Amino acid sequence: MTTAFFSHDDCQKHIMGPDHPESPERLAAIISYIADTGVAQQLDWVRPEEITRDQLTMVHPEGYLHQLDLMEPARGRVFTDPDTALTPDTLRAARLAAGSCVQAVDMVLSSQVTNAFVCARPPGHHAERSKSMGFCFYNNIALAAKRALNFHGLERIAIVDFDVHQGNGTVDIVQGDERILMCSSFQHPFYPHSHVHRLASNIINTPIAADTSAADYRRQIEAGWLHALQNFRPQLVLVSAGFDGHRQDPMAELNLEAADYRWLTDLLTSVAHDHANDRLISTLEGGYHLRALAESVNAHLEGLLAIG
16 A cells, blocks of 8 residues: 555646746646655656546536636636636646546545545635635535545545635535534634634634744644544545645745644544544645745655555
């Protein structure tokens, strides 16, 4: 058994502008760094396929999907919100990112691999059921959850989101579904300024104040999540892995380092070990300082490989 690493060159063709932080260089930096550290050689590399239309409709209504199709330009860019642009290559990249998550679920739940990391873009956790925003078009982690529940017949799934921005889209989609426990940490008050207080019983929000120390962050996460996750006994752990809480990241004001992401990974793999036969899938969300992103992902992968 091993750790699968999902990657596709076409995910780097989606370019929202020369100065946009959600850039193709994010994937290139990760892949180059893990090659230098030797981690890349320990992974089972998978070239994903696009998600199907039927699979997308597990989460997103056909009307929303059709609207995105109509907006996709033949050239140039069309903005769906001030920060989020469609280009001629966007939806192909988004289908590959979402398809990676669905394919990872199939591989992990069929015991082809122990766990998986999806190194793809665009990210997904801000995409609501019928709304693109925050660089996101399809909600990759929610699609993975619905695949595991509806196709593979699991009864309990944990979604853990440690991106510095709250995964409002995931909350919008999974709130009230008692088959899913979602634990989310995020800087607060901060973008997207929603879904913080409208809580369903299956959502555990852990808002983190700006400038919180890494040690305090760890204490709040352990207190907020660990007991709930252990009591829930998830059969699969899904992770929205955003690395923009790093102290060097230009998009936020937390103080995490690569070692803190390894600590988070170890906490989540321990839950997966105790209840899910080590089955864990994580997908890349944020992280915009290229060196810090690459170092943090490398630490995350080392944690996955320690189990896989």
